[in-house]
Amino acid sequence: MQNEKAMVSAQDVADRAGVSRSAVSRAFTPGASVSPAMRTRVMKAAEELGYHVNHLARGLVRNRSGIVCLVVSEIATPYRASLVRWLTQYLQEAGKIAMLINTDRSDNSVSAALQQAINFRADASIILSGMPDRNITRQCYQHGQRIILINRDEDLPGSLSIHLDAQRAAATAVMAFQRAGCRHLAFANSLAGTPSLMKREAAFITEAERAGLQVTVERFGTTSYESGQILAHRLLTRHQRPDAVFCVTDLVACGFMDEARHRFALRVPEDICLIGYDNIAQAGWSSYNLTTFAQPVEQFARDAVSWLMQTEKNETGLTPQNDQQHDSLIYQADVVWRGSVRGG
Amino acid sequence: MQNEKAMVSAQDVADRAGVSRSAVSRAFTPGASVSPAMRTRVMKAAEELGYHVNHLARGLVRNRSGIVCLVVSEIATPYRASLVRWLTQYLQEAGKIAMLINTDRSDNSVSAALQQAINFRADASIILSGMPDRNITRQCYQHGQRIILINRDEDLPGSLSIHLDAQRAAATAVMAFQRAGCRHLAFANSLAGTPSLMKREAAFITEAERAGLQVTVERFGTTSYESGQILAHRLLTRHQRPDAVFCVTDLVACGFMDEARHRFALRVPEDICLIGYDNIAQAGWSSYNLTTFAQPVEQFARDAVSWLMQTEKNETGLTPQNDQQHDSLIYQADVVWRGSVRGG
DNA sequence: TTGTAAGCGTTATCAA
DNA sequence: TTGATAACGCTTACAA
Numbered sequence: 001m002q003n004e005k006a007m008v009s010a011q012d013v014a015d016r017a018g019v020s021r022s023a024v025s026r027a028f029t030p031g032a033s034v035s036p037a038m039r040t041r042v043m044k045a046a047e048e049l050g051y052h053v054n055h056l057a058r059g060l061v062r063n064r065s066g067i068v069c070l071v072v073s074e075i076a077t078p079y080r081a082s083l084v085r086w087l088t089q090y091l092q093e094a095g096k097i098a099m100l101i102n103t104d105r106s107d108n109s110v111s112a113a114l115q116q117a118i119n120f121r122a123d124a125s126i127i128l129s130g131m132p133d134r135n136i137t138r139q140c141y142q143h144g145q146r147i148i149l150i151n152r153d154e155d156l157p158g159s160l161s162i163h164l165d166a167q168r169a170a171a172t173a174v175m176a177f178q179r180a181g182c183r184h185l186a187f188a189n190s191l192a193g194t195p196s197l198m199k200r201e202a203a204f205i206t207e208a209e210r211a212g213l214q215v216t217v218e219r220f221g222t223t224s225y226e227s228g229q230i231l232a233h234r235l236l237t238r239h240q241r242p243d244a245v246f247c248v249t250d251l252v253a254c255g256f257m258d259e260a261r262h263r264f265a266l267r268v269p270e271d272i273c274l275i276g277y278d279n280i281a282q283a284g285w286s287s288y289n290l291t292t293f294a295q296p297v298e299q300f301a302r303d304a305v306s307w308l309m310q311t312e313k314n315e316t317g318l319t320p321q322n323d324q325q326h327d328s329l330i331y332q333a334d335v336v337w338r339g340s341v342r343g344g
Numbered sequence: 345m346q347n348e349k350a351m352v353s354a355q356d357v358a359d360r361a362g363v364s365r366s367a368v369s370r371a372f373t374p375g376a377s378v379s380p381a382m383r384t385r386v387m388k389a390a391e392e393l394g395y396h397v398n399h400l401a402r403g404l405v406r407n408r409s410g411i412v413c414l415v416v417s418e419i420a421t422p423y424r425a426s427l428v429r430w431l432t433q434y435l436q437e438a439g440k441i442a443m444l445i446n447t448d449r450s451d452n453s454v455s456a457a458l459q460q461a462i463n464f465r466a467d468a469s470i471i472l473s474g475m476p477d478r479n480i481t482r483q484c485y486q487h488g489q490r491i492i493l494i495n496r497d498e499d500l501p502g503s504l505s506i507h508l509d510a511q512r513a514a515a516t517a518v519m520a521f522q523r524a525g526c527r528h529l530a531f532a533n534s535l536a537g538t539p540s541l542m543k544r545e546a547a548f549i550t551e552a553e554r555a556g557l558q559v560t561v562e563r564f565g566t567t568s569y570e571s572g573q574i575l576a577h578r579l580l581t582r583h584q585r586p587d588a589v590f591c592v593t594d595l596v597a598c599g600f601m602d603e604a605r606h607r608f609a610l611r612v613p614e615d616i617c618l619i620g621y622d623n624i625a626q627a628g629w630s631s632y633n634l635t636t637f638a639q640p641v642e643q644f645a646r647d648a649v650s651w652l653m654q655t656e657k658n659e660t661g662l663t664p665q666n667d668q669q670h671d672s673l674i675y676q677a678d679v680v681w682r683g684s685v686r687g688g
Numbered sequence: 689t690t691g692t693a694a695g696c697g698t699t700a701t702c703a704a
Numbered sequence: 705t706t707g708a709t710a711a712c713g714c715t716t717a718c719a720a
Contacts, residue, residue, distance in 0.1 A: 007407065007487065009713055020691045025715060035689060050483050055463040056409060057713035060400045061696045063351065070444070075432065076625075081425035088419065088446040097460055100414070100444045102432040116441060119399040139394050143351065225629060258630040281420075285569060286602040287631040353697055364707045369699060379705060401697035405712045 008049045017045035028053050059121060063144075068096045068308070069117040073105040073129035077224075077251065078280035079295070083128060083150070086301035094305050096123065105129050111136045118143055124308055127152055146311055148304050153195030160307050160327045162300050164196065169293045169333045170203035173246050173275050174211050176291070176335075180273050180342035182244035186216040188231040188256055189248045190223040197223065197248050200277060204246050216242055223248060228255020236264050243272055244341075250276035250283045250292055257288060257340070274340040277333070284338070291340045293333035303329055352393045361389035372397050403465060407488075412440045412652070413461040417449035417473035421568075421595065422624035423639070427472060427494070430645035438649050440467065449473050455480045462487055468652050471496055490655055492648050497539030504651050504671045506644050508540065513637045513677045514547035517590050517619050518555050520635070520679075524617050524686035526588035530560040532575040532600055533592045534567040541567065541592050544621060548590050560586055567592060572599020580608050587616055588685075594620035594627045594636055601632060601684070618684040621677070628682070635684045637677035647673055 010024040017024070019042060026032035027042035045051075059065035068091050072080055088098045099122065101113035110130035117125045118139060124146040137156050140147055147159040155161055177185060185208050189201050201217065208215045218234050221227035228247060232255065235242055247253035253276030260266040260274075268274055276283055279294035307327065354368040361368070363386060370376035371386035389395075403409035412435050416424055432442045443466065445457035454474035461469045462483060468490040481500050484491055491503040499505055521529060529552050533545050545561060552559045562578050565571035572591060576599065579586055591597035597620030604610040604618075612618055620627055623638035651671065 007713085011713080021713090022691065022693095022715080023689090025713095026690085029715080033689060038689075050486070052459065052462045052483075052487075054404070054465060054713050056400045056403045056465055057696085058715075060398070060404055060698085060713085061715045063696075065400060067443075074429075076422070076426040076429040078420070078422070078425075081422075082420040084444070085418075085420040085446065088444050092446060097464070098444045098446075099411075100428070100432050100442045102429065102436060102442075115396065118396045120441070121398060121400055139396075142394070143396075225625065254629065254631075262630045281569065282626060285598065286606045287598075351697090355697080365697090366699080366707060366709095367705090369697095370706085373699080377705060382705080398697050401712085402699070404697085404714085405699045407712075 007054075008051045009054075010051070012049055013042060013046045013051045016049060017042050024051075063121065064123055065121045066096055067099050067117075067120050067122045069099045069101055069113065069120075069122045069125040071101050071103055071110055071113045071117075071125060071127045071129065071132075073103045073109075075100070075102060078282060079249065079251075079278045079297075080128060082280070083297050083300065086298045087126060087304065090301045090305040094309055096305075096308070103130055107131055107133060114140055117145060121145075123312075124148065126150065126304060146308065148307070150300060150304070151194075151196040153199075155326045155328070157326060160304065160329065162304060163328065163330045164295060164333050165330055166196075166199040166203040167207070169277070169335070170200065170207040170246075172293075172335050173204060174207040174213065176275065176341050177244040177246075177273055178211060178213070180244065180269065182273055183213075184216070184240055184242040184244065185213050186218065186235050186242035186245045187248070188228065188235065188245050188252055189217065189219045190227055190252065191219050191221055192223055200246075200248055216240070223252055225251050225255035225258075228252035228257075229259040230255075232256040232259035233263070236260060236266070245272065245274050247274065247276045250278045250280045250290060252276070253290055253292070253340075254282055254288055257290070269340050269342040273342055276340075279336050283336070289339040291338045292336050294336050295333055296331050299331065351398075352395045353398075354395070356393055357386060357390045357395045360393060361386050368395075407465065408467055409465045410440055411443050411461075411464050411466045413443045413445055413457065413464075413466045413469040415445050415447055415454055415457045415461075415469060415471045415473065415476075417447045417453075419444070419446060422626060423593065423595075423622045423641075424472060426624070427641050427644065430642045431470060431648065434645045434649040438653055440649075440652070447474055451475055451477060458484055461489060465489075467656075468492065470494065470648060490652060492651070494644060494648070495538075495540040497543075499670045499672070501670060504648065504673065506648060507672065507674045508639060508677050509674055510540075510543040510547040511551070513621070513679070514544065514551040514590075516637075516679050517548060518551040518557065520619065520685050521588040521590075521617055522555060522557070524588065524613065526617055527557075528560070528584055528586040528588065529557050530562065530579050530586035530589045531592070532572065532579065532589050532596055533561060533563045534571055534596065535563050535565055536567055544590075544592055560584070567596055569595050569599035569602075572596035572601075573603040574599075576600040576603035577607070580604060580610070589616065589618050591618065591620045594622045594624045594634060596620070597634055597636070597684075598626055598632055601634070612684050613686045617686055620684075623680050627680070633683040635682045636680050638680050639677055640675050643675065 013024045014021045026034040027039045103109040110132040114136045126148040141158045150162045205215045276292040279292045283290040283292045357368045358365045370378040371383045447453040454476040458480045470492040485502045494506045549559045620634045620636040623636045627634040627636045
């Protein structure tokens, strides 16, 4: 015990238990053909020796690692963090393990992340940020790796796309603002230009026009609290100050609200109505009490993982024609009425 | 190309380039002895074939995977999320890759997480939450896996402990409250009972006593916004209402402040002074503008990773006696003066 | 149900 | 610098 071998292998366990290597392997493989007596015997020896299956070797021979890559930028952001939280949880429950790859949002770095995914023979990659090179995703696909895109605006062969329907949320927002008697609508967006974010803007404009209302659009920086402050400054110093602002995310809305209150001495919702998007925890904090649209994050995670497990079987029996098609899931972002819109 | 083999191996590349397998291996190994001509030749073939080194196989033979496990509960919490953010970033820059394991904070689930770390032959594990069984950490150690403990109160052989000095922060807080003319100090804590959190409480009491002040302690729930609200309710309905509260984390402080303002109509800092801990992003938002102590999170990450890389070499030439000792890093949490304390 | 043996894709050792 | 060969620890036909 003093001089224990660093790594104890299945062979060591087999020797100790007086059985064959394969018996040990089977004892550790769920659903393998092994007698209860054999299993307990092996387990006992394994316990005594401190044996742990080497997933590297297992993955090598099975050509499937059990690893799922999470490709994400700005993990510390509340919305992303909660997505990662639920994803890791459901992944673990399904017996998978999450690899977290931090990207700087550039498509380049996303591609680098997928390189890693391929290197580790990940079973799948879940992309929360950016959009990788088509060439690399093709390689992932060829390696039997499935790809899940969350709020990304592209469809890849053999992938699952998870989207939000921007239209209904926009219609609800316009309706709420109208009911509150607002006349001058605005949309506070970032300069990120992410398709899903641009869709929110476009949908809001469309729905406002349908209601006979004009929308002032202002765009700045990333989707952050600080951008919200700047956007507030820009919109609130305009000649025609808006009395209703739809912010592209809650983070932006929080920054906007703080600036409106503390710099412009405006009351929310009396002087200005605000709506956000995401339903991050802070939106529910009583300083903000922000009306917003909730992304069903936990649902995303649950459905993404169950899609993963369902498509697992196809792994071997690839039917190229069929697999060329991608799956798609579209969710509604439910409105969460709080106090940032009059009469909400 | 239609019928490309799912996985292209080093052998395939070697065949195509007309060289040996080992030449391919060397071409992909940084610092290996290979001529530039050979390298470009191999790389060309690899590119054409879409070859990617199999890290599973590489890890198997090198007995080192390049994986570092991050064991953490409540990832979506701002402080944890930012720690994970920096850790993953520095890990990646050092050529490692992070595996994220979500625990429910129980020591059991932390042990299960470390099991996974062993299964994947992780180079190291970084524990941000909970405290695993001594038995399992010993096994990690024997597998040559290093362990980094962040704000955990135990020292393991061959591990690095990262701690915060609670005393100086406490002294600073007491001084600030005194200078603000506060008479009735309180400490708002969670029921979590984590050693690092309890230390903050103990240190605050000690320093207050040294200054001749009494501290009312209230404890409730987890360290969350909601707990802060409850704690505020409890402390502010007391016969002797405190006029200065040190909150165990910023999250608690935010909840406390919101409740004090919106439910008790108290002004901060005029009626009550508040100090938090962590310096999460929200503490800087203008609704809170919270004076707090900043955990040097980025520094943690940088130092943790550089310790990891430095101790890498010892991997093979283990000198048991030497390695029994652990390293320890103690940081100061610098105060961030904002507006939640009078005269701050 | 169990054992035997042949890989899986690498890297490392040793000659050349 | 390059190439052959032996591990690395596991799973999985196939045979018993």
